[in-house]
Amino acid sequence: MISGAGLSGPAEVRRSPDGDLPAALRIRHLDVTFTNRRGEIPAVRGLDLDIAAGEVLALLGESGSGKSVTARAVMGLLDHPGVRVRADEVRVAGTDLNGLHPDRIRALRGETMALVFQDALSALNPVLSIGDQLGEVFRIHRGLSRRAARAEAAELLRLVGIPAPDRRVRDYPHQFSGGMRQRILIAMAVALGPRLLIADEPTTALDVTVQAQILELVDRLRAELGMGVLLITHDLGVAAEIADRVAVMYAGRIVETGTVTEVLDGPAHPYTAALLRSVPDLEQPGDLLRPIPGSPPNLLALPTGCAFHPRCDRATQRCPADRPERRPLAAPGRSAACHYAEETVDAAV
Numbered sequence: 001m002i003s004g005a006g007l008s009g010p011a012e013v014r015r016s017p018d019g020d021l022p023a024a025l026r027i028r029h030l031d032v033t034f035t036n037r038r039g040e041i042p043a044v045r046g047l048d049l050d051i052a053a054g055e056v057l058a059l060l061g062e063s064g065s066g067k068s069v070t071a072r073a074v075m076g077l078l079d080h081p082g083v084r085v086r087a088d089e090v091r092v093a094g095t096d097l098n099g100l101h102p103d104r105i106r107a108l109r110g111e112t113m114a115l116v117f118q119d120a121l122s123a124l125n126p127v128l129s130i131g132d133q134l135g136e137v138f139r140i141h142r143g144l145s146r147r148a149a150r151a152e153a154a155e156l157l158r159l160v161g162i163p164a165p166d167r168r169v170r171d172y173p174h175q176f177s178g179g180m181r182q183r184i185l186i187a188m189a190v191a192l193g194p195r196l197l198i199a200d201e202p203t204t205a206l207d208v209t210v211q212a213q214i215l216e217l218v219d220r221l222r223a224e225l226g227m228g229v230l231l232i233t234h235d236l237g238v239a240a241e242i243a244d245r246v247a248v249m250y251a252g253r254i255v256e257t258g259t260v261t262e263v264l265d266g267p268a269h270p271y272t273a274a275l276l277r278s279v280p281d282l283e284q285p286g287d288l289l290r291p292i293p294g295s296p297p298n299l300l301a302l303p304t305g306c307a308f309h310p311r312c313d314r315a316t317q318r319c320p321a322d323r324p325e326r327r328p329l330a331a332p333g334r335s336a337a338c339h340y341a342e343e344t345v346d347a348a349v
């Protein structure tokens with residue numbers, strides 16, 4: 001148990017009347033629009049997302065599809081001019097952030113929801129020891145003395161698997177390897193026992209072995225702390241490794257959801273199918289990679305109907321004319337926004 005580290009155990013978490021934990025994240029109809037000289041950029045459009053407590057959802061999609069913007073919107077980090085964030089509901093562990101005062105949202109950051117970025121070196125302060133940086137969280141949020149905060153910091157380093165934590169709390173960021181720094185960022189994110197951890201490409205800068213260790217760490221913390229995890233990645237291998245469910249994003253919309261096995265073994269959206277064909281298959285090393293034809297859409301001039309239709313090998317006349325809503329498919333929790341979802345699944349298996 002990681003008691004003492006300020007980590008509220010599941011018993012302290014607010015429960016719904018039937019005793020179930022509230023969903024870690026529930027988003028309904030999130031829109032994020034940037035306005036600049038070139039016009040309005042609809043980066044996220046009508047996004048719905050659900051993550052249960054203790055569940056890992058991988059948000060997949062090419063660069064520019066709106067994954068990071070979604071994360072920043074949830075964290076309340078888009079509160080500045082030139083950005084419009086609108087939603088019917090953004091509920092984190094039962095609390096609706098919609099319309100909440102920025103001060104209240106700031107208070108929830110760290111306590112209830114936390115974000116881990118890709119680049120650990122720029123996220124850490126180079127002139128503060130790790131113990132002071134981690135300890136600061138406990139001094140500010142828990143009112144601990146410097147000495148007590150440092151002891152908690154060492155406990156956190158132990159939790160995330162850093163050897164000799166009592167000694168290493170005195171070290172500075174540059175004295176750690178990239179993988180160890182990423183562990184420290186994760187430690188900082190989980191310090192106060194958040195119910196939702198958002199990890200935005202947390203392993204992209206790391207080599208494959210270290211990447212696997214970090215994913216293992218995230219998975220262990222999810223199990224021990226019962227957090228929901230939104231894992232943002234463009235790497236299908238990473239998704240397959242630890243996610244329970246997958247949501248695929250294209251041009252600001254979720255185009256497909258399902259369990260990892262469902263989506264990776266039998267994609268229902270032609271975009272997902274194309275994404276899968278564009279990465280190496282470890283089981284068939286001789287296979288030719290087929291990059292997705294065309295280029296990602298220009299958000300300032302989105303194609304009519306289904307935004308993927310100009311790149312889609314299954315598109316018919318219907319696709320530019322009639323935008324497919326995301327709709328449920330046979331299995332629970334499985335959905336796709338394609339007129340030809342059933343045919344696409346059949347073609348895959």
Ligand code: ADP
Binds near residue numbers: 035041066069
């Ligand atoms: P990714 O899926 O790669 O994380 P992002 O969520 O970062 O993509 O960005 C989605 C789109 O939102 C980008 O393609 C860009 O057009 C737009 N965008 C993001 N940040 C800004 C910004 N600060 N100003 C204008 N447009 C932005």
Ligand code: MG
Binds near residue numbers: 067068069
């Ligand atoms: Mg991103």
